[in-house]
Amino acid sequence: MARLAGFRSKSAPATQPDAAMRALGAAGRLAPIVLLALAWEALAASGTVTPFQLPRFSAVLTRIWTDALTNDLLLNTALTLYRALVGFGIAAVAGILLGVGMSRYGAVRWLLDPIVSVGFPMPKIAFLPVMMLWLGVYDRSKIAMVALDAIFPVITGTVAGIAGVDRQLLWSARNMGATERELLWQIVLPAASPQIITALQVALPIALIVAVVAEMLMGGYGLGGAMVHASRFADSRGVFAGIVEIAVVGYLLVKAMALVRRRLLIWHQEAQLPSTV
C-alpha cells in the first residue's frame, strides 16, 4: 500500500532558488486540499444538503477543537494509537521471526507455508467476533485482532526479501568464515531490509484500519468508538470530526513510517534515488 512512487519530489541540494521553488511546489500541492475544504464549506453552507448529511467544515473544526480542550481527543487518539501500534509491534516482531524461520528451516516452512498462503488473502476481520468471544471486549481482543491482520504481509515480505538476497554476498561471507549468526545479522537481514520495511509499511495502515473497526464494533473509548457513539446519537458533527481525526492520524503515521524508512536505509542505494514520499 505504500507505493506512492508517483509522488516523488526531487531532493536536490538546497540552494536559494531551489528552496523557493520547493516552497512554491509545496503550496501548489496544498492548493487542491485547501480547495476541497472550501468546496466542503460552500456545499454545506449552500443548503443543497442538510447539516445532518454534511455539517460545515468550520463546524467540524470547532468540534475537533472543543474535543481537544476537554482532552477527549487526546485520550481517544492515544488509545487507538496504543492498540494499533502494540498490535503492529507484535506483528512486526513475530512476523519477521517467523519469516526468518521459514527461510532457514525446512520444517517451519512446511508447516507455515500453506497456513500463510491460505491466511493471507482471507478477510481476517471476520474473526473479530471470535476474538471477542475468547479475549473479551477490552484491549486484548483488539490488539490480538490487529496483530493477526498485520502479521501476514510481514511474514511474506520477510520471506520474499530473504529469498532475494544476492547469492554472491552469501558465498563471499561464508568464504570469509562468517558463522550462521553473523551471516543472518550482517548479511541476510540488512540485504532483505528494504523489502521487510516495505512489508511493515503495508502492515501499518492495516493495523490502523483494524483498530478502528474493532473499536467501532466493541464501542468504548478510542477514535472508532467515539465515531460509532456519535452516529448512534445522530451527532453528525461528531462523525465527521472522527473522519478528519482518523484521516490525519493515518496520514501522519504513514509519513512517519516513510521517514523511519529513509533513516534506516540511509546506507542503501535507494536513498540516493528521489525519495518515495
Add this chain to the structure above:
Amino acid sequence: MSSLLRYLPLVLIAVAWEATARLGLVSQLALPPLSQVALAWMELFKSGELFVNGASSLWRAGAGLTLAVAVGATLGIAMAWWRTVNAALGPLVEMLYPMPKSALIPVTVLWLGFGDGSKILLIFLGCMLPVTLGTFNGARGSDQALVWSARSMGANRLSVLWDVVVPSALPEMLNGIRTALALAFILLVSAELIVAREGLGYLIGYLGANGTYDAMFAVVLTVAFLGFAADRAFQVLIERLLIWRD
C-alpha cells in the same frame, strides 16, 4: 501426493481443533468441535440463510468493486495523461490514500442508511484509490519509445492512449485491483458486523449474539473461504489477461 504433503499442516490444524474441543482442553462454548461446526454449516445451507445473506454480501461487494474499478482506472489514466488533472488530484490522492477506510462506515450509514446503498458506497470509496494509484503508476511507466513510435507511425492521441498507454498500465492496474479486492472483503464484513440487517457479516454478529457459536464459526469460515477463493480466482484471471507478456 506432493500437494497432499504440502497441505498436510492445514489438515493437522483441523485435527488439532477437533481434538482440543473434544478432549475438553478448552470449553466447547469457546471452541465448538470442527465436526459440529460442519453440521451447523449444513443446517445454515439447508435453511437457505447462507444463500440469502451470501447473495446480499456478494452483490454489495461486486457492485462497489465494479464502480471502484471503473472510476478508479479512469482517474488513474486521466492523471497520467493530463498534467493538470495530476496537479489537481495528486495531492488529494496522496492525502486520502493512507486514511483508514473503515472510518467511512458511520458516514456512509449517515448518508444512505442501513441497507445496500451504504455498503456499496463504502466499498466504492474505500477501494477506488488503490486502483487509481496502480493505474496511474502503470500508465506513467509506459515506455516512451513505444509512445513515440506509435506517434511517428501516425497514430492519433486517442489510439496511443488506447493501444499503448492502457495496455502498459494493465499489470499494475490489476495489482491495484487485487489490493482493492482484499479491501472490499474487509470493508464489507466490518460494515455488516457494525450496522446491517442482512449479509454474511450481519449473520456472524447475529449468531454470536445468540450464543450459537458453532453456527457463528461456520459463517466465519465461509467468509474466510470466500475471500481466499476470490483472491485465487483473480490471480488466475491476471495470468490469463497478461499472457501476452513475456
